[in-house]
Amino acid sequence: MDSPSDRFHQQLSQMCPFELYRSLPDSNPSSHRFSPGSLSSHPLFSPLMHPNSASQRWGSFRQRQGLFSGLLVDDDVSEEDVFGKREFAVGATASSQRCPGERGQGSAPDPGDWGQDFASVKRLRMDSAARSEEETRREGKRGRKSTPSVRMDERKVAEQGNRRESREGRKRQRQELKLQLEETRGKLLELQRKVWKVYGGQADDEKGAEEEQGNGPINLDEVAEMFSDNDDPLIGSGFSPLRCSSKKTNETSGNAGMFTETSMDLDLELNADQVWLGCSLVRGEWESAEGGQKFAQALKQELANVVAQVIDRVVRLYAETDPSAVTSTAIPQETSMTLDLNPDRRQRTHAAEQVEALPLVTKSPHDKRAPIAQSVHKDLLLSQANPSLAPLPQPPLPALLPPRSKEHFLPSYPPDNPVPLPLLHYTMQNLFARSLSSLPLHKDCLSESYMDFRSHNSAFPPLPLLGQLDPSQSDRAREGGMRGGGAGVVDGGDAALYLAAGSISLYKSLSPCHLKKAKLLFFYTRYPSSSTLKTYFPDVKFNRCVTSQLIKWFSNFREFFYIQMERFARQAAREGLASARERALRLGRDTELYRILNMHYNKSNDYQVPERFVEVSEVALREFFSAIQSGRDADPCWKKAIYKIICKLDSPVPDSFRLPGCPTDSYRMG
DNA sequence: TAATGTCCTG
């Protein structure tokens, strides 16, 4: 059984896109100890970018957990003593004031470049550690030298000489060490500057805006919150880095203090014009061999944090500015891989995920608030995101697998996209989810989230093509879990799996595009049989749940339809004049009722409402009217007769509906 | 008993 850290390494070796990542979790076993925590913070790095935010508490967490072995320091050491804090602040002021404005691919630091920087930093770190060790050895020698067997005078002379020598030597070495340190700092700052280049001025703007409104971070925080695991005792005790990075950012004035008081944290704060890095080392401590190690670790840690922040930031920026860009940019995808550095967290939170779960996936990607025109993009994304797209012939649904299995499940993704890790998924999903913020997000679809990701990752066809794939292509796509026009559907067995996974919605497989199509279909058939549905949703793999969902949709459509009919019929009934009634009972295309119906079933108004539907609606309207007029509406079952009538008025559906995807209106399009 | 539909609620 491999430990979380093992997995951590596995994953790193599998995916780290940057050389620097390879160098981070090195062979030092103690570094493993913080991997769970640090990893868990990785997807949430951005909050760390804010002063008094999670970084402190995160550091605090590590400290208290003894994650830095041997680095437990007294809590009452004041922050002022924390190594390097002030110096870094000063040192950074000048160098960090560069304008972070240029951002984007052109100016973005080359990963290789970073790798070099990291490599040299690491070298320096190792050097300093080695020196520290040597120094300690010398000191140890000195300490042991008082052997009784040595003659006094010899000893004195030698001792004096040695002392002087060793003192000077130590002095020199300290100075060298300090120089090395300065150099290291410089490298760090350089790195940080590059970081700033990457997310540029926007970080400043965002920060300002976020601090004013608290919106920016909240999004992330929400995301973090989604991940937060209430079952985790660490969280309860406030030690969880998750909790830290999620909640506290919003409570800067509140709880932050509670952490800063005791903080020996690894603080990393990036201010607009001042970058400084604080290490969790008390000044002087690092001068010992152990301190050297600690420093090395702290450094390593900080580097990891910085890079992770950048990654997180970049991914965010890309997604926020242009969600579609995510697919075409190497950075988000690759860096997202690096975000998935937290197997332990996944494992730890798995139980909770099943219940509380990640709202990473849209529950049912139906959006009735946003106009279709707007939501086209959403739909497309959702179709991508739709878990059901991935019937996944080979591996079982991740949801049913224990956490470890999930991880093993991952490598089975297409080799050209070996990134199918939940966190990537998490990142991407959330990015998408956020861009689809108007869509209801469900918490109980963890299982889908994995598959989901897969569709994002491996089957991200050009969005505009969705819905217009030719059938052959569609079939193939369906086999792969993806279809034109939106999502495929899980097969029957899968639905059961969903249920098995616990409190999972029965309906989860149809895409918004399918919904749209269903609404248009309603223009022709109010009571479609399941065979009709199968005919007109060829891209849907039907199972009981999907069928039920479709039936339910039509039930809802009818409900709305009848409610409107009754409402307008009653309205007409109230109007006294026969002529007025007559007018009210007409369903001209300029009437309110027509407008309402059109709005409901044809929101984007890109489909010509068939005349037949207008007629049927008029029939329904009159039926309701006459029933009301004659007082039949007193009978609790009075509507049934009307339903019966209406159900006979279904008309043939145009062949265009037989194609997968949303039907195009030849009338309008042509 | 499963499938289907309606009604009501959120």
Add this chain to the structure above:
DNA sequence: CAGGACATTA
């Protein structure tokens, strides 16, 4: 629009 309760039907 989904979910649930309930009724009806085959």
